[in-house]
Amino acid sequence: VSSGAVPLIERKKNGGELAPDEIRALLAGYLDKSIPDYQVAAWLMAVCWRGMTEGETLAMTQAMVDTGATLEWADLDRPTVDKHSTGGVGDKTSLVLVPLMAEAGAAFVKMSGRGLGHTGGTLDKLESIAGFRTELGLEEMGAQVRRIGCALVGQSPALVPADGALYSLRDVTATVDSVPLIASSIMSKKLAGGAGTIVLDVKWGSGAFMTTPEAARELAGALVRIGDGAGRRTRAVLSSMREPLGRAVGNALEVREALDTLNGSGPADLWALTLELGTHLMLLSGLASSADDAVRTLTALRDSGAAARRMEMLVEAQGGDPRVVARPDLLPAAPVVRTVAADADGWVAEAEARGIAEAALQLGAGRLRKGDPVDPAVGVVVLARVGDRLAPGAPLAEVHARTEAAAEAAEARLRAAFRLSPEAVAAPGEPYETVG
């Protein structure tokens, strides 16, 4: 059997195309171990080299989906929507968007992962709510969605088991950064989730996986082509991840900011991105007839408190204390809070997402290795945004730390992430770009 893989590796290596059945055979052979991992590794590197055609990428995605269970929502009377972010710093959008869209009439199961390295994970954030359970069985999850329209859960291991297996090989063979492999990994989980409408938040910048808009655009195109090819209404939104999204970086701090946003306050950029993603979900799923209509509806659902009430239902359904939604001060808090002040005046030219994330990681908000625990209370609140004019001594950020020593170390890292300019710097405010 293993010699059967050689011509397929060879063809990809020479820039040729594999048929859907051949891709399926490679994946099946990898999973049942009839094709040894060294052949799969060679093929993965050849894919990094030569890429995959649109047809191969779609076939790969569907083959991955077919390795596990898929969710079926045909009996629902509401449109199913889903969202994925390619990962950034301070990205707590799902915590706002999921209850908001459920309140707007959608069914929204958001499956998320844990943080690793400089990017946080939605599951870690949610678990800073005492008692909150993110591991629901498929049945319990389905029942919850049918009752309250939404769920915020961990990626089910029953869906796309090939993805974890393949990723663990890519991780140790330097074959992670291939657009078709990334796209098929992301989209296989979206397709298996069964939503009819999928919106992808593809981030670029120092705090994102893709550092340039060009790379983000390429990935966005691949994601949308897969979704369209699989018959889902799919759109991608490109958003900048040069400075963190919102102000909070760290688990409980981010939950608090998301709840503030549901409660009608919270930072403008977080609400703007939530509205942007929500508008596309509304339009594509038929819940709104125009972008204006969508924005009006979503804003009203926030302003009326209906979205916050929906979040209470979700927290309660998943074992958490629903009072936290109205009283974010119930969330765990760090014993040491220290303000980092600017030592000169000027305009904020840079508030570098990656550096800020690494300060939060060092404080204990993230993990360097899978399985490590995270500290829910610690993190960073960014107080100076690009374009702000600061007087000397004005606050750059707040450090929330477990100890004074940890706060001190984080302060040094944070200072290095900020750059002040003696000349005026405009706030970024690029319009969102959409693909699909």
Added chain:
Amino acid sequence: VSSGAVPLIERKKNGGELAPDEIRALLAGYLDKSIPDYQVAAWLMAVCWRGMTEGETLAMTQAMVDTGATLEWADLDRPTVDKHSTGGVGDKTSLVLVPLMAEAGAAFVKMSGRGLGHTGGTLDKLESIAGFRTELGLEEMGAQVRRIGCALVGQSPALVPADGALYSLRDVTATVDSVPLIASSIMSKKLAGGAGTIVLDVKWGSGAFMTTPEAARELAGALVRIGDGAGRRTRAVLSSMREPLGRAVGNALEVREALDTLNGSGPADLWALTLELGTHLMLLSGLASSADDAVRTLTALRDSGAAARRMEMLVEAQGGDPRVVARPDLLPAAPVVRTVAADADGWVAEAEARGIAEAALQLGAGRLRKGDPVDPAVGVVVLARVGDRLAPGAPLAEVHARTEAAAEAAEARLRAAFRLSPEAVAAPGEPYETVG
């Protein structure tokens, strides 16, 4: 340990260069299994993609050499020479060149391999001499060279053990055809063999591994740079392998042709290539002062019968019947010999090496899988060479077969390998091109 390989794979994947120590660590880790084969496979594919610098290729070759024993000839009073052919159809040059060069004053240990697929192997050819032993221990081999100046033996497993291990992985991961990997594999064995002078016969054409002169030139350059870099006098000769070398394709048939050549007859192209390779060995090792001098010396050693007598010593030393040298009719002969006649007249435009080799393979002269037995007696003798003018019914080739049915099947394959042209075709006769 295995995570240590990821940055090295990543760097090569991104087109970067590995330091000699890093290449050595990869190879050592592969051999002691501290680096898993899937990481080595990914790195090999990245090498196919990005190539290797001259420094990397030399480091790789030396790292391979250092995994095993090396032969030492410092005590010899004669220059040590070696030769390698990249493999072709009907290539029995070593059987002529080794005793000839030993008679000219060189020490020549030629280590060879077995045939696989369409290319024959020198060991299979030699073993058609009854009793001939190709597997000598290093000690016995050394003693023989000190006594009679030459040996024709199998590649010693004590030399470059990494080569076999790495090749078996390349073979199943479609990473065979990378110039630096091919070059380091070839040259590691030459360096470990300890010869001060190395001449490489790099063949191109349908019957060769490299099909174009450009590809052969690239490989030749890589081989010579390694040899020079390792302090050996190294030169490569490019020779065409569009039609077979000489007339005979098949084990005993080829030995017979080689012995005929030593005895002063034999096909002109085989003697010409032997002289070409021999001349470079003579010049580089200081055994001749000019090409004319080398040709004169080598021709005289053939004409006097001295080279044939040296071959008798070699055959006797390695367990064969030395009378075979003067009486090639003692070699095994096939029961069925059939002439394949041209069915039209015209000039021979093509006598395609690959097709002729496949006819011989089908007759049983070669093997499709490692370990399969070969039939020493069967094969093909090509009677029509490119440029020959044929009348209808003139012989194209002779089939030497075990059965009538096998002969018939081979006849059809052979016909397909020949192409006649109604217009005159010149005999090829390209001058040899040398590199280094």
